[in-house]
Amino acid sequence: MTEPRFDVLGIGNAIVDVIARAEEDFLVRNELVKGSMRLVDTTEAERLYDQMSAAIEASGGCAGNTAAGVASFGGRAAFIGKVADDQLGAIYRHDMKGTGVAFETAPLREGAPTARSMILITPDGERTMNTYLGAAHELSPEDIDRDTVAAAAITYLEGYLWDPPPAKEAFRRAAEYAHAAGRRVSLTLSDSFCVDRFRTEFLGLIRDGLVDILFANEAEMHALYETSDFDTAVAALQRDCRIAAVTMGASGALVVTPDAIERVPATPVETVVDTTGAGDLFAAGFLFGEARGFRHTDCARLGALAAAEVIGHIGPRPATSLRGLAEQAGFQLEALTRA
Numbered sequence: 001m002t003e004p005r006f007d008v009l010g011i012g013n014a015i016v017d018v019i020a021r022a023e024e025d026f027l028v029r030n031e032l033v034k035g036s037m038r039l040v041d042t043t044e045a046e047r048l049y050d051q052m053s054a055a056i057e058a059s060g061g062c063a064g065n066t067a068a069g070v071a072s073f074g075g076r077a078a079f080i081g082k083v084a085d086d087q088l089g090a091i092y093r094h095d096m097k098g099t100g101v102a103f104e105t106a107p108l109r110e111g112a113p114t115a116r117s118m119i120l121i122t123p124d125g126e127r128t129m130n131t132y133l134g135a136a137h138e139l140s141p142e143d144i145d146r147d148t149v150a151a152a153a154i155t156y157l158e159g160y161l162w163d164p165p166p167a168k169e170a171f172r173r174a175a176e177y178a179h180a181a182g183r184r185v186s187l188t189l190s191d192s193f194c195v196d197r198f199r200t201e202f203l204g205l206i207r208d209g210l211v212d213i214l215f216a217n218e219a220e221m222h223a224l225y226e227t228s229d230f231d232t233a234v235a236a237l238q239r240d241c242r243i244a245a246v247t248m249g250a251s252g253a254l255v256v257t258p259d260a261i262e263r264v265p266a267t268p269v270e271t272v273v274d275t276t277g278a279g280d281l282f283a284a285g286f287l288f289g290e291a292r293g294f295r296h297t298d299c300a301r302l303g304a305l306a307a308a309e310v311i312g313h314i315g316p317r318p319a320t321s322l323r324g325l326a327e328q329a330g331f332q333l334e335a336l337t338r339a
Contacts, residue, residue, distance in 0.1 A: 005151035007076045008155075011155065013133060016059055018056075018118050019121060023123070024123075036191070036193055037194075040130050048130050062160060063280075067156075068284075068318070069318060073333075077100070082107070083107050083108070088116065112137065113134045114135050115134040116134070121273075153184065156187075158188060159188055160190045172210075179210075186213035188216070189217075199223065199224060214241050216245075225237070237256050243296065245303065255296045265304070267305045281310045281316075305325055305326060
């Protein structure tokens with residue numbers, strides 16, 4: 001097998017985040033479920049935007065954020081996602097390439113505009129997302145470049161891709177190309193509401209071996225196994241998964257394999273400003289470590305460090321070099337090897 005050209009290839013929704021602060025009563029008035037992600041149409045997107053306070057725009061999307069995080073660690077990252085040939089699409093492409101991420105997907109020339117997500121940040125730092133998928137919804141199997149997938153040590157896929165049928169087929173094609181090239185496939189469950197919609201299919205992907213590395217948080221774990229008991233869910237995950245990383249906020253993370261369950265503490269954060277991108281950046285650190293052959297626990301420690309950085313400021317991507325932070329924390333990135 002040839003040496004991979006990329007550590008991680010992210011495939012997902014290319015979304016520009018529109019981020020604003022909001023009080024709890026704003027969520028109540030608009031009947032929004034705090035901490036959730038919902039899909040909205042053009043009318044609802046415009047209605048919410050008109051009511052939001054002053055906002056900032058930042059390129060986001062789950063897999064895009066993870067790819068940017070990998071690049072910040074000094075890794076080689078690529079991204080496949082659909083933007084429109086419009087102003088926001090140009091901003092997104094510029095931002096991805098500016099972070100050092102290879103992004104060559106052809107833009108959508110006609111039809112829906114570039115996707116955007118109205119993200120409301122409450123005083124406790126929790127984010128509530130209202131996403132208009134637009135052009136991102138048009139990702140198709142034809143956008144999946146076989147050579148790019150085969151060149152990546154790990155292909156990382158969003159659970160959100162399971163919503164539109166063409167993207168679902170693109171998901172499966174990418175996994176097929178990766179495994180045919182002897183590479184690995186990773187999935188993030190994305191959101192507990194997403195799990196509720198596609199539980200049976202997600203479990204099938206995991207149990208059939210289409211997914212090698214799974215990411216989930218506590219809520220997604222409960223939803224996946226339809227249990228309120230965390231230990232029961234973890235035990236089921238241990239039976240089903242080759243490698244799983246379960247994030248638990250301030251309580252840290254678990255690395256679950258058929259042979260062991262290991263806990264890694266969270267990196268301390270002085271003030272939680274915005275939790276947007278926390279899971280995405282945890283995945284970035286973990287996958288960077290996996291692609292470079294680190295021990296699973298060191299992968300999780302890198303993930304915790306990246307998550308701590310991103311929740312300390314507004315926006316879903318690193319504001320400083322993650323590689324620099326890792327080295328300051330005592331990581332000798334090139335010296336780590338798998339146990």
